[in-house]
Amino acid sequence: MKTITRLSLLVSSLIALGVGHAENIAVMGETVYTMAGEPLKAGVILISNGKIAAIGPKASINIPDGYRILKAVVVTPGLIDAHATVGLSGLLNQAQDQDMLEKSSAVQPELRALDAYNAKDPLVGWVRSYGVTTVNTGHAPAALISGQTMIVKTFGRTADEDVINPAAMTAVTLGRNGLTNTEGGPAASKSPGNRSKAVAMLRAELIKAQEYAKKRAAKDESKRPGRDLKVETLLRALTGVQPLLITANRQQDIISALRIAKEFNLKIVLDGCADAPMVLDQIKASGFSVIVHPTMQRSYEDMENLSVETAGKLHAAGIPIALQSSYEAYVPKTRVVLFEAAIAAAHGLSFEAALASITSGAATLLGIADRTGSLVPGKDADLALYDGDPFEYTSHCTGTIVGGMIFADGAH
Amino acid sequence: MPNRPLLCLAALLGVAAGVSAQEKPQVFTGAQIIPISGAPIAHGVLIVAGGKIIAVGPVDKISLPVGAEIHDVTGKVLMPGLVDSHSHIGSGSGGDGSGPIQPEARVLDSLDARDASIQKARAGGITTVNVMPGSGHLISGQTLYLKLRTARTVDDLLIKLPDGTNAGGLKMANGTNSMRGANGFPGTRAKSAALVREEYIKAQEYRDKIKRAAGDAEKLPPRDLALEEIGEVLAGQRIVQNHTHRHDDILTVLRLSQEFGFKVVLHHVSEGWKVAPEIAAAHAPCSVIMIDSPGGKLETKDADWRTPAILEQAGVLVGFHTDDPICDSRRFLRSAALAVRAGMTRPGALAAVTIANAKILGLDDRVGSLEPGKDADFIVLSADPLSVYAHIEQTWVEGTKVFDLSRPADHLYAVGGAGAGDSRRAQLCCFTSAWDLIANANNGGEQ
CATH class of the missing domain: 3.20.20.140 (Metal-dependent hydrolases)
Structure with a gap:
């Protein structure tokens, strides 16, 4: 019975999240595949106005106050x-x-x-x-x-x-x-x-x-x-x-x-x-x-x-x-x-x-590489967050960010 | 007459093959062994002889028989051959379009033992499989449980029960697939259930008539293949394998099973998560399908990857199936892995492709785990069975290797490519067929 309630709750939260809006976000990834150069270890991506504002190793990025922080084991471009x-x-x-x-x-x-x-x-x-x-x-x-x-x-x-x-x-x-x-x-x-x-x-x-x-x-x-x-x-x-x-x-x-x-x-x-x-x-x-x-x-x-x-x-x-x-x-x-x-x-x-x-x-x-497909400042904030190797059957996608809008309703 | 010498030759070769595969004990040593019946063994040994498992255990605790053939599988993972509780490999068929109830139709009379789909199933590590007729009927016919031995004809694949009959179940379905609304097929769910109830009542009366006749030929009713078949189900000799998706259809199956006292396995159960306590209370096992997205038809719109986990938590016996060609037999382990992704326990998921399915088919006394006395059906993997990067390198059935990824012809069936859709070449025991020579020569350059 518990499970049934949980599932229906999930469905309603999905709908609620569907009408979110872009916000200021800092995504921290243990490994970040930027697809524009070598992967970053302990990387941070700053997102503002639906775009990638900055990306780099944790030490080099200052996360401004008020940013929503999301963490993942692996981050890839959307x-x-x-x-x-x-x-x-x-x-x-x-x-x-x-x-x-x-x-x-x-x-x-x-x-x-x-x-x-x-x-x-x-x-x-x-x-x-x-x-x-x-x-x-x-x-x-x-x-x-x-x-x-x-x-x-x-x-x-x-x-x-x-x-x-x-x-x-x-x-x-x-x-x-x-x-x-x-x-x-x-x-x-x-x-x-x-x-x-x-x-x-x-x-x-x-x-x-x-x-x-x-x-x-x-x-x-x-x-x-x-x-x-x-x-x-x-x-x-x-x-x-x-x-x-x-x-x-x-x-x-x-x-x-x-x-x-x-x-x-x-x-x-x-x-x-x-x-x-x-x-x-x-x-x-x-x-x-x-x-x-x-x-x-x-x-x-x-x-x-x-x-x-x-x-x-x-x-x-x-x-x-x-x-x-x-x-x-x-x-x-x-x-x-x-x-x-x-x-x-x-x-x-x-x-x-x-x-x-x-x-x-x-x-x-x-023909859309100027907008998306890699994690580079100025491009659309399209990201996918995983709790392990994204290709492994048993890993999960823990969140998807589309143009700065977060869709995260649990592990998929 | 000209056939005769050839048949004799084949028979001789067959016997010779049987002996050569069985005379020497074979030892597989060094692999991580997942016996399913117990905890994984980090460095294990498996000993097989005569097509059966002789011993399984840690390297340092098992003594090796003298004169055994040793296979060093260090670094590999070894586990039981996979059991698929619902498949359509071998181009088999069941009932035709003439009516909704055809229990007399047998997969046995239609199966192509050399179909490429069977070789692909071996490549997927499947060693035991329930081949079913389709789901377009309320009762579409008799299913066939097979061992994927190297085969020339369907007879080489059969599983014989102690009474000499072929192991198999009865395929039933409810919901929209069988609601064709013409040719006597039902147009509604209520009519579907009514037709099934009528058939089962007829079979009860037929059974009682035979009983009352007490062997008196005068009083015996004329033989009726359909009712005889349902009679086996009523007597508990045959398990009903029932296609069902929507939660209300699942409950209908349970209701009918209770009314007539037949053993039933629920197949697909897309909405099983909605009625897990009811399924558990009825002690009905479930064979679940894992599809890459929900929908595709109305009654699967609420399909959910969490179903196996929810059923497992409710105490239901859970297996998986490929429904090949719906899911590819070569990716069968992926179903177990996706269920773990969605919350099922790892032991539960591994059991669901082995011992749970063996129970679902009533074959758990001989397959589904690595235990002494059971059939020597096992697979050798390059890595963890739930990893996408794992390759099935060998498949063994009853002590004989039926798939080897390092053989070019087998590699082709495993990955695809030109020729992977062709039938298995003629199987003779002791020499390579001309076809295999040509195939190997053609592939030699790039393998």
């Missing part, structure tokens, strides 16, 4: 999930809380995550309770072009308050999972029905966007075409402003993605890449980054060849990587990047490289 659908694919998995895939057409780049993101979905709070402060979330990899992703902080307020990049990437899926005739694919479309058709459709859309751009530049205003949200989105990919996030797991799909990037001179980000170990040289030569599939993702169909060692192999080859929670149709409804990185750290990726894949490395990959 974790970054480089590709998720959290906030769009809700906890309940009922039609009313599943906004990660619109099935009326295979090509819908105009769909914005911003217009669907539910900052209050319990799974946003769930990933935050393990240290995640930033998520690149959006439309699921299950249509040729399913929509756009946004980069959002996990404050849990509203999409507009929490967003830091409303149009980060446009999600493209090659391979079986992007086909219309697969389970979960857009039912209203006949195409694409196979790989050749998928690539032909994608090329046709990109060519349309190129031609649209030319026509929009026409001197005679009356000859310019009307606005087209679909094409405008792809145009941002062509100009390098909003890269295509191309999910490709089979090696032939990875190669197709690279071929398309070359043809249209695109900057892309590769996603998934279960077969990456077979085409490491080609990925390396392309210079593109890879958001590697979750290490614990189930291996079937296009992901049949996935391995817990792939993240380590990509890193060893010098290819920039980040890890992700990806999309789950059933259970677990969301994965947690902390746990995915832990498995990578146990299978060939060094501790610091694994941590970088969900902090500094992910920030660089997502």
Whole structure:
């Protein structure tokens, strides 16, 4: 009976903490992984106005009066999930809380995550309770072009308050999972029905966007075409402003993605890449980054060849990587990047490289390294606090700080 | 006819393999041994022979048999093979879409002993497993308890009971999975329970008719596979393994179990934390699943990692399961570790993947702990079993090594990669198959 009361109390305290506000905080960590240089022993981070004001060894930092003091065994930058659908694919998995895939057409780049993101979905709070402060979330990899992703902080307020990049990437899926005739694919479309058709459709859309751009530049205003949200989105990919996030797991799909990037001179980000170990040289030569599939993702169909060692192999080859929670149709409804990185750290990726894949490395990959991903004065006060090695199964996240706002309701 | 010489050969080889694995006592020395049945031993010795455990204890207190094969496992951790109380490895099946109650359907008649999922389970240290039909029925069929011996067919995996029958349980489910609302399937929870009660009453009457016939063939009712099967449950010969999530569904299972007097294990129990005292009072063991986030369906929205700890505190016997492919068999120990993270005791969590699950399957007289006389099922780990950095290096079943991380083919199943989804290559006892030669040659460069 006691336990039941304790659990319900916990739930109410969670809600109360959700509406906190930024305060002056001093975080003291026995080990602080700044991800900008060597880890600090007995480090202190001063936080003011939601930003990191100072960081250094305890001896060098004077904690002003009135600062709230938090202590932890290990402090890391707030974790970054480089590709998720959290906030769009809700906890309940009922039609009313599943906004990660619109099935009326295979090509819908105009769909914005911003217009669907539910900052209050319990799974946003769930990933935050393990240290995640930033998520690149959006439309699921299950249509040729399913929509756009946004980069959002996990404050849990509203999409507009929490967003830091409303149009980060446009999600493209090659391979079986992007086909219309697969389970979960857009039912209203006949195409694409196979790989050749998928690539032909994608090329046709990109060519349309190129031609649209030319026509929009026409001197005679009356000859310019009307606005087209679909094409405008792809145009941002062509100009390098909003890269295509191309999910490709089979090696032939990875190669197709690279071929398309070359043809249209695109900057892309590769996603998934279960077969990456077979085409490491080609990925390396392309210079593109890879958001590697979750290490614990189930291996079937296009992901049949996935391995817990792939993240380590990509890193060893010098290819920039980040890890992700990806999309789950059933259970677990969301994965947690902390746990995915832990498995990578146990299978060939060094501790610091694994941590970088969900902090500094992910920030660089997502183009947000000026704001978050490392503990440096002037950056957002995004921190995760642990009572031991963050990757150990039996350690706990004892607090998460998002933009100076403390979320600490016990050990998670 | 052309088959015959081959069959004979296989039989001979089989016998030869059996003898070679058993004739010499094997000694594993120097590891930290976690026997589960007692306190961990810092520097231990395990002696096995004839597929059984002969002795286990500290290095300085156990005398080694003459002529034994010595395995130096200094620096490693050795513990019982893991027991998974709920899995779907081996591509098995149970009832089909024709109706909600199909106790006559057997996993036995559908299991692929060479499926890659079975080899991955060995890589995860699982040596005993309850393979279940799905949860889309009120009664979906007969489960099969298996030992993950090196196998060519399902027969090589079976656990024989003293009466010669195959060990297994009966899979039941309640809640939304079996509420399909068509084809005779229930549309509500009340209807689900009513259908189950009707079936059990029918089975009671069938049993009584047979009893009254007293062997008189004229008076015997025609054989009914479904009712015979429920009869085994009523007689306490078969444990009901019941999928259930919501707290009210859990109570329904307990109510039915009490009405008909059957032994039941509650599986998943996402809301078990809400009714821990009731579960404890009913003496129903729980097999808990640990999922990386709550939700995914309505009845698991309140799933909580603290459930095992709360049940443990209430005095409930707690096991874990993979529900593979829901959780990966290779990460089974992670379930125990996450439960410790959420407040369960370490001994309780380690028991939950070994002896508690053995009890849940009614097999604790032969597996689940390292004790003399029990089956020589054990695993060798590189580090503490609850650490993310620990690797399972060897898995042994009845004194035979069935997984070795240092073998390229086994390494592939352990970590994944091209070919890890393929069936286990043909198993012959005394020589490497052509497939293994090719696989080893292909992997040789990078392993």
